[in-house]
Amino acid sequence: MLFDDRLATVLRSGAAGERAARTQFRQLLDLLGTTPPGANGPLVTAAYARLAEISDQIPSTDQSRILREPWLRLRNPRLLAHLAEGDPQAAAAAMATARLDEDDWAELIPELPVIARGFLRHRRDLPDKAKTLLARLGVRDLVLPQPDFAEEPLVEAPAEPPAPPAPESILADTGSEGISALVRRIEAFQQARRSAPAALAPRLPLDDGAPDAVNGQSKSCDIATEVSGRVTWATPGYAPLLVGLDITASEVLDARSRAAMRRHQPIHGGKVRIDGVAAVAGEWLLDAMPGFGATGSFTGYVGRLRRPFAGAVASTSGPADRMRQVLHELRTPVNAIQGFAEIIQQQLFGPAPNTYRALSAAVGVDSARLLAGFDEIDRVVRIETGQEALSDGGGNLRLAVERTLKRLEGVIRPRSAKMRLLVSGENFAVRVGDDDAALLGWRILATLAGALAPGEVVEMTLTGSQKAVVLAMELPLSLTTVDDLFGAAAPSQAPAVTAGMFGSGFTLRLARAEAMAAGGSLAVEDETLVLTLPALTGSPAAHSQGDETTA
Template sequence: MFFDDRLATVLRHRAASEAGARTQFRQLLDILGNRKFAPQDERSQSLVAAAWLRMDKLAEDIPAEHRAAMVREAGWRFRSADLAAHLADHEPEVASAALNRAQLSSEDWTALIPRLPVRARGFLRLRRDLPVDAEQLLERLGVYDRGLPRPEEEATQEVAKAPAEPERAPPAQAAPPAQTGSAPEAAAELPEEPVADEEPPMFRPADPADSGRSEISALVERIAQFRRTRDATPTDTDRSPRLPLGEVTQPRDRIIRGFGFSADVSGRIDWAESEIAPMVIGTRLTRPQTLGRNEDETPLERAFARRLPVSMANFPLHGAEAIAGDWIVDAQPSFTDEGNFAGYLGRFRRLGGAGDKRLSPAAQEADRIRQLLHELRTPVTAVQGYAEVIQQQLFGPAPHEYRALAAAIAADAARILAGFEELDRLAKLETGAIDIEEGATDLADIVGRITKQIGQVLRARMAGVDFDPEAAGPVFVSLDPDDCEALIWRLLATLGGLCASGEMLFATIETDAVQARLGCELPASLIAEEDVFAADAKPVDTAINAGLFGAGFALRLARAEARSAGGNLIVEDDAVTLTLPLPSGSEMEPSKAEDRQAAG
C-alpha cells in the first residue's frame, strides 16, 4: 500500500442510518487508534481534524453505553494517545473504557496524563499494567485509588469525641517525660472538658478501623512482619542454652534459588515474591524498542516483542548478593479479558544446581536443539494424526486416492519423527544427559544376524557385508542387548547401504583383555570423503536406510553411543573400528559363559 486513504474514504460517506453511524464510529476508532499521523503532513492533519468533528457528531446519535461497548471490543488496536485524549472528554463511561483499553508506551503515557481532565485521571488508578513512570506521575499529581486521604483535623476530633476508658495506673518508671515544646500545641487541640481520666491518644493501642484498614489487612501485615523476622533469624542457630563464651553467631548468607514474578507491557518487573520484591522490582527484562536493533536481539527480547512464551532464556541479575548471577527465565504472556497484552507471568531459577555456575557452550547448544525439536514435533505429530484419520476413515468414508495420499503423508511424518529422535539422542549423548545401559551381550551373534539380514537385500546386486560368526566365536560385551543391536545395525546398515554393485565388505571381531574390536572395510563412496563423519552420502538401496540425515550423521551417532558405553568408533586405513568394553564375569549369562570357555 503506497497511499493510506482509508480515513478519507470513511469521511467521504455520510451515515444516514443508526447502523451506518455505528459502523462509521467503529471505523474511525480502528483507523485513529492504530495510526500515528505525522505532524508535518498537512493533509493528514486536516483529515484527522475532520475525523474528530465527525466522531463528535456521531457521538450525539449513539448512546454513551453503546460507544463504551465499542471501545471495549477486542477487535481493534488502541495505540494512539490523541484518541485517548479525545475520548477522555466524552461521558464518564466512554472515558473509563478508553483509558482502560489504551495500550500506550511509557513516553505516550507521560505526555498524555497531564492533558487529561482531572475527573478522567482517576480511571487510570484502576489499571495495574501502567509503566512505572506513569504511576509515579499519577502519584505526583495526587491521583489515588479511593478518594482523598482523611483530613487530620477530622481524625483528631473523632479521637477526642471517643468515650473515655477506665484509668490504668501505669508504672511510674514507664511514664514518658513530658515535652515542654509540644505541651501548648497538645492543649490547644484537646477539648475543654477534663481529660485526666483519659489515656492520651498518642499512647492508645492502634485500632485497624482508625487507620482505614480492615482486620484482614492488619492480619496480613502481621504475617508479613512475622516472615521478615523469621527470615532475619539464622535457621541454623542452636536454641539450647550455651555458656557465655563470647561467640557471635552470624546468619548464613542465603542465596535465592528461584522466585516468581510478573512484568508489565514495557518489560519491567512490577511484582515478585515478597522476599525478593525489594531487590528486583523495577528491573527491565528488555531494552527499549529502537530502530535497527534486530541483529543483537536476545531470545528473551525476541519472545517479548512477539508475545510468545519464554522458555529457558538466560538473563543476568545484578544487585544484592542473594540474587546476583545468571538466571533462567520461564514465562507466559498474559492478556486482559478484552484480548489486550498485559505483560508476562513467570519464574526465575538459577542455572543448574550450583548457584551461578554457567552451562558449557556445548550443553547450551544441545539444550537449544532439544527445545527446537520439541517445537517441531508438535506440528509433525498433528499432520501424522490427521493423515491417519483420513487413511483409516475414522470420520467417514474417503476416496481411495485420498487414502493413499494420506498413507504416504503419515509414512513421511513417521520418518521425520524418527529423524528428530536421532537428533535428540545425539544431543543427549554428546552432553552426557543419558548413558547407555550396561549388560552382557554376545556381539558376534548380533553381528552375524544383522549381516545375514543385510545380505538378503544386497544379494541381488552381488554386494553385502561378509562375516563368519563361527570363526569369531561368542564375544560378550558390556552393553544392553537392545542398545547393542541398535548400535550394530546403525553401523553395518550405513556401510552396507553404500555398497556399489559387486562390492563386498569384510568384517572381523577381535578381543584383548579389556575390549572387543569390530572392524569393517569402508565402501568406496566413503573412502573418497575427507571427513567420514561429515559425509552426506545416501544409501544406494532404499530398503536399507540407517538414518534420515546421511551416512556421516549415522556414524557420528554410532560413535556417541560407543563412547557412552565406554568404547569408541574410529576410522583409519580405509576401515572403521568399533571398540566396546568386555563385561565382568558376573555379568555374563552362565550358559553362554560356559560356551565361550569351551570354544576357547
C-alpha cells in the first residue's frame, strides 16, 4: 500500500512545464523501477501511460542524462522493456544502468528489440547466462577476428610501396591452398593498401568539398526548412551534413529564436550549436525569414548560417556558462545524498532505527531545498543570457494576483497585517502563460508579505489596458531602507514567508529577469515596486472597475 499511495500521489500531480515534466519523469522511473516484476493494476498501467506521454516532452539527451544518474534504480524488467521501445539514446542509457538478476535478464533479452540487444554487448558486468544468451542470438561486436599467423610470418612490405594487388589475383586459385592461405592473402592486400600513397586510399568526403572553409570550419551556409523546422535544403557541399537537422531542438537553437519560430517571426542573430564533423560543428549565428504560400499558409524558413566573430564565440563561454557548470557539479552530490537519505528513510534495503529515519528525512528535506535553490540560480542565468524564454499564452495577471493574495492571507492575518488591492480596467491578459504569470506574482507578493511588520498595511493597484498591465505595490517599511532592492544578500533572519532560499533581493532579481524576458519591467519608483507587462489584446473580461481585494 505504501507504493500504491506514492504512485497515486505522483499521478495526481500535474506535469505542466518543462521542469515539472522532468521531475515527474524521475519519480515515475524510480517508482516503476523498484516495483516487483509481476506488479500490475490500474495504477501501474496509468503510470506507464503517463511515462510515455512525458517522454515525448523531454529531449532524448535529457532522458539519457536522467537515466544515467547514480541514484536511479532500474530493477524492473517490464520498465526496461518499455524504455527499450522508445528513443534509441534513452534506450542505450537504460541498458547501461539497469540492474537485473540472472533469471530476469534471461527472460528479458529475447523480447528486446535488436538495437537494444546491441547496446547490451558493451556491458562487462552481465551474468554468464545473459552473455551466453546474447552470443546465441548473434549479438557481438562487429569486428573481424584476427588472422592466425602461427604457420607463416607476414611478409614485410618493401621500401618502395608497390601498387595494391588486384582482388581478382588474390581470390584466384584458392581451392588448393585452403582458407588460412586466403586469410593471409587478404591481410597482405590490406597491409599493401595501408602502405600505398594516401591518394590511392578510398576516403569519405566528410570534411572536403565544403566551400569557403577556413581551418576546417566553414564561414557561411544557406539553408531552407520545412514547417516543423527541419532542414530540407542546404548549399551544395553542406547538404549531406545538414539536411534532416531539426533546427528547433533545444540543444541546437537558443530559446528566444525558438520562440520567434513558433510565432513565425524573423530571426536575427539566433545562436545555433551543431554537433558533427569539423565543417559544420560548433557555434553559428542564424539570420532567417519565414516563408508564406500564395494562400498565406506558412511554408518554412529560408536563411543563412554564419560563423560568429572570435570575440563573440569567446563571450558565449563566459561567467554564465561557468556558473551553470558549477551548478551541475553541485547537483550531482546533492542528488546522491538525497537518494541515500530516501533509501534509509523508506527502509528500502532493510530495517533502520527510527532515529536514523528521522535524521534521513531531515536530510532529504534539506537536499530538496538546495536543489530548488540551484534551480532558481540556473533560471536566472538562463533568462538573463537569453537561453530560456517564458511560455507563450494569455495568462490573466489579475487572477494570478488575487489567488496569490488568498494564499498569503493565512500567513499575514495572525500578524494583523494587510495587503489591499485596488483593481481598475478590463484587460488583464498578458503575453505569458498562466503558470509563469502565477510564478511571477508569487515571487513578488510573497517577498513583500514576508517583509511586512505586525499591523502594517500596504496598498497595491492593478491597472489593465489594451497596451499594458501594471501592478504598482507600496513597499513595506523594512524594504524602503534597502539601498539595492535587487541585491542578492543573505537574509539576516528567516521571514514568515519567502519565495526563495537566497533572500528577497535575489528573488526580486529573478522576478525582474522574468518580467524583462516577457517584454516588461520591474522597477522601484518612489518607494513603490512597479511591475509592467505587455498586454495581450483580446476580448474584455467581465470585470467591473474599481474592485478591491484585501489580504
